Amino acid sequence: MKYVLLDYVNESGWPQLTREEQAHWLGAYRAYMEAMSKAGVLQSSGGLQQTATATTVRIRNEKTQVLDGPYADAKEQLGGFHIIEVTDLDAAISWAARSPTALHGIVEVRPMHEGTLLTEDISKYLKPE
């Protein structure tokens, strides 16, 4: 099954680290990704820029609103993700537990639907008749 591991971190912490500490963390992240990749479970990864760079768009009362900043203002922010293909939730949790993010932030494990609307029949996602 496919799972996405969502890394929620306090992004204000990063600039406060020394260069040496930053190198340590980046090394740990790279080794983590290397291990997932060599184990054949990692499908893709992505890192997000700071939430300050975010913009939200919504249409309310037929008017488009464009706002600066992220959607949710929480203590931790979504900083990146890994999509992995593993046999079950237990395996996904064991990879989440190895993430350096688990030490300073939170890793959310979310199962993904197989395929997308572009590849699957719509009826697959409808509620049963």
Add this chain to the structure above:
Amino acid sequence: MSESIHPAGNEAQARETVESVARRSYGKLVAFLAARTHDVAAAEDALSEAFASALADWPAHGCPENPEGWLLTVARRKGIDAMRRKHRDELAGADLQLMAEGLEAAASAQIPDQRLALLFACAHPAIEEGTRAPLMLQVVLGLDAAAIASAFLVSPATMGQRLVRAKNKIRQAGIPFHLPGREELRVRLDTVLAAIYAAFSEGWSDGAGTDAAKRDLAQEAIFLCRVVTELLPEDPEALGLLALMLHAEARSGARRNAQGGYVPLDEQDVARWDARMIREAEELLLRASALERIGRFQLEAALQSAHVFRRTTGRNNWEDVARLYESLFAISGSPVVAINRAVAIGASRGATAGLQALEQVAADVRVKQYQPYWAARADLLAKAGAGKEALEAYEMAIGLERDPAVRRFLQDRREAAKQASQRCPAENGKL
């Protein structure tokens, strides 16, 4: 209820008594309540209601003289009430009678200790192997599903379902609550001991002691094994397991330095080991060997003992250690043992011999995601002068490790290997 020792006991005191009775007697009470009905879940429900009643009653009326008996009487009443509600229309005569039996006896007399029977039920071959240890921790020690889930790295919902399923199985399949017969006992005890060891290993993996629930798990496992050795004092493997766990636990404090860094066994400060625990472990091992039936846990305990000998006397005994792992591998066939054997061979006969031994497990898919395999491989490769390959293996080990202290230790090793290979590039790829 019965007479009270503390006529005006306050709430905190009552809570403390409830907690201490829960810790000490939970399994005994569940075992007694479920012994005849096979309904562990119902026994636990009734017992948790009884604990809630105790929290309400004891602060007002003082703690009863016989808290266990008090709880058992209330739990039985609650159990009977629940049964009546469930079978409003039918006659659940037989079950009701079973539950009511001994209702009076319970409050007065000694409650027989049927925890061992309960342990056997939890580790019954009909229960899925991975669920046996969690089931024991819940049913015998009263740990909640969420704490167990965190320790075993599964979601609380999944753990809850597995526990419910296992309890249903005990009830529906009529898994017996008694000690197996003589011939069967040995085989069945192995599964009990294996589950206890699984609980211990989950607890021990948290070397930093950052997670209180896990830290306790190692202690709880030792407690469970003590129950087994007290009730079956003549079983060498139970003694062996207790010795093994005490040896490991004796060193737990020395696995971290003052800065919180990881310290491997051969660099630990021997003075920080718990001498009392080591002495007890050695005595247990001696008792076990007198019973003349060798087994997996005794061999593992003997290995621990050999490590202690090497560190305290300074005498190199890696060849003995390698031979012990050889015997252990013959019994267990476990890839984990094979990795340790390779490390011992590497220490006694050189890195190349160690790498050759490690090659035998390389094909096993299970080791590919097992940190100690990669760390062992990396160390051996570094020693053999294969710098580039060593760095790759360290990278895998670092990526697979959960414990930040061990991860940092591996990163330091990787850095050292990198610098060594840069110092003498000619040695690179000498393998």
